[in-house]
Amino acid sequence: xxxxxxxxxxxxxxxxxxxxxxxxxxxxxxxxxxxxxxxxxxxxxxxxxxxxxxxxxxxxxxxxxxxxxxxxxxxxxxxxxxxxxxxxxxxxxxxxxxxxxxxxxxxxxxxxxxxxxxxxxxxxxxxxxxxxxxxxxxxxxxxxxxxxxxxxxxxxxxxxxxxxxxxxxxxxxxxxxxxxxxxxxxxxxxxxxxxxxxxxxxxxxxxxxxxxxxxxxxxxxxxxxxxxxxxx
Amino acid sequence: xxxxxxxxxxxxxxxxxxxxxxxxxxxxxxxxxxxxxxxxxxxxxxxxxxxxxxxxxxxxxxxxxxxxxxxxxxxxxxxxxxxxxxxxxxxxxxxxxxxxxxxxxxxxxxxxxxxxxxxxxxxxxxxxxxxxxxxxxxxxxxxxxxxxxxxxxxxxxxxxxxxxxxxxxxxxxxxxxxxxxxxxxxxxxxxxxxxxxxxxxxxxxxxxxxxxxxxxxxxxxxxxxxxxxxxx
DNA sequence: AGGAATTTGTGCGTATGTATC
DNA sequence: AGATACATACGCACAAATTCC
Numbered sequence: 001x002x003x004x005x006x007x008x009x010x011x012x013x014x015x016x017x018x019x020x021x022x023x024x025x026x027x028x029x030x031x032x033x034x035x036x037x038x039x040x041x042x043x044x045x046x047x048x049x050x051x052x053x054x055x056x057x058x059x060x061x062x063x064x065x066x067x068x069x070x071x072x073x074x075x076x077x078x079x080x081x082x083x084x085x086x087x088x089x090x091x092x093x094x095x096x097x098x099x100x101x102x103x104x105x106x107x108x109x110x111x112x113x114x115x116x117x118x119x120x121x122x123x124x125x126x127x128x129x130x131x132x133x134x135x136x137x138x139x140x141x142x143x144x145x146x147x148x149x150x151x152x153x154x155x156x157x158x159x160x161x162x163x164x165x166x167x168x169x170x171x172x173x174x175x176x177x178x179x180x181x182x183x184x185x186x187x188x189x190x191x192x193x194x195x196x197x198x199x200x201x202x203x204x205x206x207x208x209x210x211x212x213x214x215x216x217x218x219x220x221x222x223x224x225x226x227x228x229x230x231x232x
Numbered sequence: 233x234x235x236x237x238x239x240x241x242x243x244x245x246x247x248x249x250x251x252x253x254x255x256x257x258x259x260x261x262x263x264x265x266x267x268x269x270x271x272x273x274x275x276x277x278x279x280x281x282x283x284x285x286x287x288x289x290x291x292x293x294x295x296x297x298x299x300x301x302x303x304x305x306x307x308x309x310x311x312x313x314x315x316x317x318x319x320x321x322x323x324x325x326x327x328x329x330x331x332x333x334x335x336x337x338x339x340x341x342x343x344x345x346x347x348x349x350x351x352x353x354x355x356x357x358x359x360x361x362x363x364x365x366x367x368x369x370x371x372x373x374x375x376x377x378x379x380x381x382x383x384x385x386x387x388x389x390x391x392x393x394x395x396x397x398x399x400x401x402x403x404x405x406x407x408x409x410x411x412x413x414x415x416x417x418x419x420x421x422x423x424x425x426x427x428x429x430x431x432x433x434x435x436x437x438x439x440x441x442x443x444x445x446x447x448x449x450x451x452x453x454x455x456x457x458x459x460x461x462x463x464x
Numbered sequence: 465a466g467g468a469a470t471t472t473g474t475g476c477g478t479a480t481g482t483a484t485c
Numbered sequence: 486a487g488a489t490a491c492a493t494a495c496g497c498a499c500a501a502a503t504t505c506c
Contacts, residue, residue: 045476066491067484176461178410180454222412229408229461277495298472299503
């Protein structure tokens with residue numbers, strides 16, 4: 001099992017299992033083979049497998065029952081397994097898409113809280129939709145230490161996928177502050193009927209090394225949309 | 233290292249370190265001894281110590297740097313280390329206290345979402361304060377499967393401590409839904425000036441076995457208070 | 465600049481405890 | 486009560502990152 005210059009073995013196993021769940025090869029409620037058997041099939045040690053399974057548990061995809069077995073727990077959304085937070089329609093669900101409005105790089109304005117290790121940051125403004133309907137405005141400040149430049153065409157639908165694949169940045173932890181706020185100038189009109197007051201979530205995220213990576217604000221109409229955060 | 237009928241060793245170590253941080257015996261930025269030395273001092277194996285340290289990392293209290301060392305990262309709030317979520321004054325901080333208004337046990341009303349394994353639930357209503365000032369109303373529905381009866385005098389300041397110590401219930405995961413709502417009848421007047429609309433967080437929590445344990449609603453004045461959730 | 469020493473990360477194997485079936 | 490299966494704990498070897506000289 002030599003595996004230099006690739007991801008750690010337990011990460012490979014964990015991601016393989018996540019793919020199996022996403023693809024429907026492992027179904028909700030299904031029981032996995034005993035750890036020793038499974039480790040034997042995969043040609044890895046029990047300890048390594050256990051580390052991969054602990055990862056799935058942390059993501060809420062697995063339930064481990066001592067004396068019983070390991071059971072797949074497929075969350076409501078398999079697509080956004082990596083997502084710690086999501087927007088959803090009050091009615092429930094909604095297909096999420098995101099449209100990048102602008103990207104800019106500048107020295108951090110004074111009204112931002114302290115985060116990251118650089119004086120500069122990339123500002124990403126997005127309009128997020130659910131089932132095609134405008135649902136929220138988002139302004140993300142990514143610390144300048146991860147990349148020098150950022151272009152609109154770099155950004156795929158999933159920011160976190162881009163962060164991970166292109167910048168080597170993995171978001172490990174986040175803190176949300178929930179309150180109300182007024183619609184920013186640049187977003188006026190984009191959310192439909194103008195409201196005096198919108199739901200506002202301010203978020204700071206941290207990377208795999210414990211450094212704060214992003215500060216972001218998300219404005220949304222609380223009559224149409226809910227903001228869901230998954231904690232552990 | 234026999235340790236029957238007490239908490240696992242790695243949990244004991246983790247909690248000891250958290251107490252050390254809270255008490256100021258370990259300061260922000262401080263570097264811990266090498267793992268092997270530390271394990272030797274504590275008379276435990278390196279693997280066990282590593283599990284405790286992983287726990288601190290997950291809580292955002294430690295930064296581990298390969299080839300360098302383990303560094304204390306003291307969050308803004310040392311007191312509520314166990315908390316996944318907290319209320320704070322917009323100005324920042326505030327000493328949290330909670331006053332139980334009522335406890336009742338009944339079959340679950342229809343307007344609750346599906347959670348837990350029992351048909352009955354305990355309803356706990358609390359008034360939460362910050363620096364003595366009324367900050368939020370809270371209605372918690374605890375699934376009936378954890379205990380038959382619940383009395384006001386059972387409940388300590390920290391519900392989660394009570395859950396763990398008396399009910400064997402450890403909250404492992406939670407999901408918050410953020411929106412707006414109107415003040416419930418039973419709480420009118422308690423939050424001071426009547427508002428048309430309050431911040432509302434609906435929360436479902438899961439126990440160590442992956443069963444949903446609680447459903448709760450928290451109402452708060454978004455002009456005075458912010459709701460903070462810590463994700464991982 | 466570069467190599468050695470230090471320190472954490474990964475992976476393996478094993479023994480024993482404890483919950484479930 | 487016995488078998489099964491996960492949980493905890495120990496120890497070792499080597500890899501990778503950092504630091505120091």
